Amino acid sequence: MRYIGRRLVIYAVTLWAAISLNFFLPRLLPGDPAAILIAKMSRNGDVTDAQLQSIRRLFGNPEASLWTQYIEYWQQLFRGDLGTSVSFYPTPVTELIGAALPWSIGLVGMATIISFTVGIGLGMFAGWKRGTWVDHIVPSTTLLQSLPYFWVAMVLIYFFSVQNQWFPIIGGYNVFMFNGPEWSWDFVGSVAYHAVLPATTIVISSVGGWLLGMRNMMVSTLGEDFVVTAEAKGLKKRRIMTTYAARNAMLPSIAGFGVALGFVVGGFVVMETVFSYPGIGKLMITAVRGNDYALMQGVFLVITLTVLVAMFITDMIYGLIDPRARQNV
Amino acid sequence: MSETQATKEAPADVTPEPTEAESAAVEVDAPITDAEATSHADDSAGASAERDVVVTARNVCIEYEVDPIVKAVRNVDLTIYRGEILGLAGESGCGKTTLAYGINRLLKAPALMTDGTVTFHDKDGDDIDVLALEGDDLRAFRWDKVSMVFQGAMNSLNPVIKIRKQLFDVFTTHRPGMTKVEMEGRARELLSLVGVDPDRVNSYPHELSGGMRQRVMIAMALALEPQLMIMDEPTTALDVVVQRGIIREIMRLREIFGFAVIFITHDLPMLLEISDRVAVMKEGKIVERGTSQEIYTNAQHEYTKKLLSSFPSLTGERGAFVRGGEDQ
Numbered sequence: 001m002r003y004i005g006r007r008l009v010i011y012a013v014t015l016w017a018a019i020s021l022n023f024f025l026p027r028l029l030p031g032d033p034a035a036i037l038i039a040k041m042s043r044n045g046d047v048t049d050a051q052l053q054s055i056r057r058l059f060g061n062p063e064a065s066l067w068t069q070y071i072e073y074w075q076q077l078f079r080g081d082l083g084t085s086v087s088f089y090p091t092p093v094t095e096l097i098g099a100a101l102p103w104s105i106g107l108v109g110m111a112t113i114i115s116f117t118v119g120i121g122l123g124m125f126a127g128w129k130r131g132t133w134v135d136h137i138v139p140s141t142t143l144l145q146s147l148p149y150f151w152v153a154m155v156l157i158y159f160f161s162v163q164n165q166w167f168p169i170i171g172g173y174n175v176f177m178f179n180g181p182e183w184s185w186d187f188v189g190s191v192a193y194h195a196v197l198p199a200t201t202i203v204i205s206s207v208g209g210w211l212l213g214m215r216n217m218m219v220s221t222l223g224e225d226f227v228v229t230a231e232a233k234g235l236k237k238r239r240i241m242t243t244y245a246a247r248n249a250m251l252p253s254i255a256g257f258g259v260a261l262g263f264v265v266g267g268f269v270v271m272e273t274v275f276s277y278p279g280i281g282k283l284m285i286t287a288v289r290g291n292d293y294a295l296m297q298g299v300f301l302v303i304t305l306t307v308l309v310a311m312f313i314t315d316m317i318y319g320l321i322d323p324r325a326r327q328n329v
Numbered sequence: 330m331s332e333t334q335a336t337k338e339a340p341a342d343v344t345p346e347p348t349e350a351e352s353a354a355v356e357v358d359a360p361i362t363d364a365e366a367t368s369h370a371d372d373s374a375g376a377s378a379e380r381d382v383v384v385t386a387r388n389v390c391i392e393y394e395v396d397p398i399v400k401a402v403r404n405v406d407l408t409i410y411r412g413e414i415l416g417l418a419g420e421s422g423c424g425k426t427t428l429a430y431g432i433n434r435l436l437k438a439p440a441l442m443t444d445g446t447v448t449f450h451d452k453d454g455d456d457i458d459v460l461a462l463e464g465d466d467l468r469a470f471r472w473d474k475v476s477m478v479f480q481g482a483m484n485s486l487n488p489v490i491k492i493r494k495q496l497f498d499v500f501t502t503h504r505p506g507m508t509k510v511e512m513e514g515r516a517r518e519l520l521s522l523v524g525v526d527p528d529r530v531n532s533y534p535h536e537l538s539g540g541m542r543q544r545v546m547i548a549m550a551l552a553l554e555p556q557l558m559i560m561d562e563p564t565t566a567l568d569v570v571v572q573r574g575i576i577r578e579i580m581r582l583r584e585i586f587g588f589a590v591i592f593i594t595h596d597l598p599m600l601l602e603i604s605d606r607v608a609v610m611k612e613g614k615i616v617e618r619g620t621s622q623e624i625y626t627n628a629q630h631e632y633t634k635k636l637l638s639s640f641p642s643l644t645g646e647r648g649a650f651v652r653g654g655e656d657q
Contacts, residue, residue, distance in 0.1 A: 131438070225484035232435055232479075233549070234471035235502050243498075244487050251489075322489055323533040 003319050003326045011312050018304040023073050026293050027066065036291050037086045082301070083294030087286055093298035096283060101302060103172050104279035107195050108268045111202035112261065118203065119210025120253060124246045126211065127218020138215060145208030153201045153274040160197060167197050170276035198275045202268070206260075210253060217249040224248070247321070254318050258311035382450050383556050383589045384409040384432065384475075389445035391424070391431050391613075394438070401427040401440070403613040409557060414583065414590045416604030416621070418597045418636065424613040425593045426480070429559045432591075433475050434459060434467060449474055452556055473503050476550035478543070480562045485546050486534035492520075492545055493530035499552045519548040523578055540571035544578065551582065559591045576603060597636045601625050609633045 034055050041047050076082070082093035122141075126134045161169040168174070173181070173190045181187065221227065222245050230244040272281035280299060287295035319325050384407070391402035401424040409415050417425050430436050432447055447459040451474065462470050479485045487495055496516040500507050507515075517527035523544040534542055543563055550558050560579070564572035580603060583590060594600055600607050601621045608618040609632065617630040628634050 225479050225481040226487045228435060229477070229479055229485045229546075230487070230498075232433060232471055232477045233499055233502070234468040234473065235498055236468065239498065239502070243490065247489055248487070324488065324535050 004316070007312065007315050007319075011308060015305075015308060018308070019074075019077070019301065020070075022297060022301050022304065023070060024066075026297055027069070036293075037089065040086065040089075082298040085287075085292055085295045087290035087292040087295065093294050096295065097280070097298050097302050100278060100280045100283045103277060104268060104272070104281060105306070106191075107172075107198055107277065107279060108202065110195075111199040112206070114199070115203040115206045116210055116253075116257060119207045120214045120246075120250055122207075123211040123214025123253075124218055124241065124249070126215040127222065127249065128241050128245070130215075130219050130222070138212060141208035141211050143208070144204055145206065145212075147205055148270075149201060149205050149268075150270045150274050152205050153198070153271055156197050156201060157274070168194050172278045198271055198277055201271050201275075209260075213256070214249060214253050217252055218245060221245045221249040251318070251322055254314060254321065258307075258314035261307055261310045381411045382408055383411045384450070385446075385448045386428075386432060387446045387448075389428065389431055389447065390443045391427050391436065391440060392443050393440050401613050402431065405445075405610075405613070405615055407432075407608065407615070409589050409591060410605075411556065412583070412587045412589055413605040414592055414603055416600035416607040417591060417593045417610060418595065418600050418607060419610035420595055420636075423610045425610055426561050428610070429477075429561055429591060429593055432459070433471065433477060433559060434462065435477075449557075469503065472499060472550075472555065473553045474555055475557045475559060476553070476555040478546050478550050478558065478560045478563045480565055483539055483542065483566060486542055488534050490533070491530065492516075492532055492534070492537075496530070496549055496552060499549060503553055515552070519552055520545070522551065522582065523548040524574075539567055540575065543567065543575055547575070547579065547582070551586065554586055555588055557589045557591065559593070561593045562595075563592075565594070579603075597633075598640050609636065 037055055038047055038052065041051070080094060082097070085091050085093050085096055088096060126138055129135075157169055160167045172194055173187060174194070177190065178187055227240060227244050230240045235244075268279065269281035269284055271277070272279045273285055276282065280302065283295065284299045284303075286292070287299055386405065386407040389402055389405045389407070390400070393399040393401055403424075405424075405428060407415075407428070417428070419425050427436070427440060430440070431442050431445075436442060442460065445460075449457040449459050449470070451457060457470065457474070459470070486492070493513075493516055496519065497512050500512045500515065513530075516530050520527045520529055525541055525544050525548065529537065529541070529545070534545075537545065547563070563579075564575055567575065576599070579590065582588075592600065592604060597607075597609070601624060604621050606618065606620050607624045608615045609624070609630065610616065611632050617624065617628065617633045624633060625637075628637055
């Protein structure tokens with residue numbers, strides 16, 4: 001319990017720092033979101049004084065001091081108000097993110113977990129079979145790791161969507177069959193079908209790292225005294241491999257899992273763009289292209305939050321599987 | 330079951346044996362000082378016929394298949410009598426541990442036993458060819474007949490699972506019939522046997538001190554009441570006070586259960602104090618063997634003399650060590 005409490009405090013501080021950075025950074029950038037919106041609107045006709053005023057009110061008063069703005073920003077956050085998108089005016093940012101987030105988390109989360117599990121499993125096996133033919137296969141997975149996401153995505157599309165039309169090229173679900181997300185088995189099936197290629201992209205380009213890391217840790221753990229003890233105890237091979245060797249060998253991988261999620265975010269921006277997947281990554285690209293500060297800020301905030309939550313969960317799991325972590329730290 | 334039987338029998342019929350074994354040992358090995366060739370005939374002649382032998386190792390050769398090949402153990406003969414403590418002394422790298430691993434089939438590539446036989450003479454009369462054991466038979470043999478306590482007191486226990494589970498692992502593998510309650514009872518009993526609070530079954534290894542960890546390892550080694558316990562420098566990482574405590578514990582437990590011990594260490598004076606017989610190894614060969622008394626009073630080989638003289642006495646004079654005070 002104390003472990004969780006202490007972790008919570010650390011994460012609260014991190015969260016505060018992240019949100020504050022998220023507030024200050026865009027304000028250090030040149031440009032004024034309200035001015036951009038006004039410019040956009042004036043292209044379609046004159047902007048009345050009343051409209052100007054409401055826009056100003058919407059985006060906050062640029063003449064107010066940074067401190068006042070900062071306080072206002074927190075107040076807005078607590079109300080769940082992230083401002084209004086310019087590119088999708090007048091949709092609130094929260095609504096856009098709310099629609100996009102499940103897609104990203106579902107796809108990237110699932111793919112990363114699959115990749116992690118497969119990588120750890122294969123790595124465990126490769127480490128156990130060290131010094132045999134398996135060792136020759138390990139480097140090829142590292143090669144896969146070095147391939148850029150977008151390239152893998154395009155190769156997959158070329159072979160499995162263009163040459164052979166087995167999988168859809170773009171989208172998160174069949175937009176011709178469904179008007180929007182709904183709760184039905186047909187829809188879930190469509191989502192899964194559309195997720196195959198993007199998920200494969202993520203798995204292919206990230207599984208090698210897990211595999212190699214796990215394999216090497218496995219080899220060094222197998223040299224530990226307690227593994228020899230387990231063997232001298234006459235335990236079954238399977239038991240030694242899982243409970244004695246792998247259980248200890250996977251600790252660094254789990255610690256790295258939270259950190260890796262941060263990198264995954266960068267990856268899925270590219271991947272979602274290639275597949276036109278309706279997730280956060282695509283939303284972010286749209287926001288950047290349209291100078292949509294409120295949306296950008298919202299997306300960054302959500303990404304930061306997601307990574308923090310993921311790391312917190314990882315921390316909790318780590319504490320669960322490594323009794324030493326519960327005591328120290 | 331055999332478990333309970335063993336508990337009943339062990340103290341009754343094994344305890345008197347050490348004295349027997351000792352006398353036998355003296356008889357067989359007394360005339361032999363420079364072992365290499367001469368000891369073979371004497372040792373092997375009656376070994377398999379006599380019932381008080383627990384392990385016979387003949388002509389054991391172990392090599393490390395690296396370039397150039399390292400001959401770690403060369404033509405070693407070793408006989409361990411039931412209930413005795415056989416001390417194996419020698420400097421680091423002389424092949425003591427390799428030999429012990431060879432006896433329990435724990436060698437891993439590049440180590441390879443190129444020649445020799447290891448026979449285990451079971452209590453119920455069967456002779457087991459240890460080197461021929463494979464797969465499940467080998468697994469069943471390990472720990473049940475021969476258990477080990479390793480050098481690294483700090484690292485022999487799995488750091489992420491509780492003591493209870495590590496003890497239970499032994500039972501679930503070797504005594505599949507045992508119930509949870511029986512296992513719990515036995516685990517607690519074992520811990521109290523070695524002087525550790527039974528509630529420590531709930532602890533993780535990192536919550537125990539080095540000495541306690543080694544005691545837990547000894548408890549684990551006792552779990553199936555093996556006939557031979559190989560102790561590979563069990564006290565090396567511990568300070569002398571804890572070391573003495575643990576050695577006493579081992580001696581006491583041996584009195585109760587009557588298992589034989591191969592005690593490996595580079596601390597020759599300590600070995601002389603606790604062992605029935607001592608074998609001195611150098612560069613993969615046993616250069617001298619005999620009873621502790623013989624080695625102490627009448628060492629023949631140059632190397633043994635050198636080893637003995639390298640320990641200063643309490644008064645600081647080299648070559649005249651005194652380790653009295655407590656006999657055992």
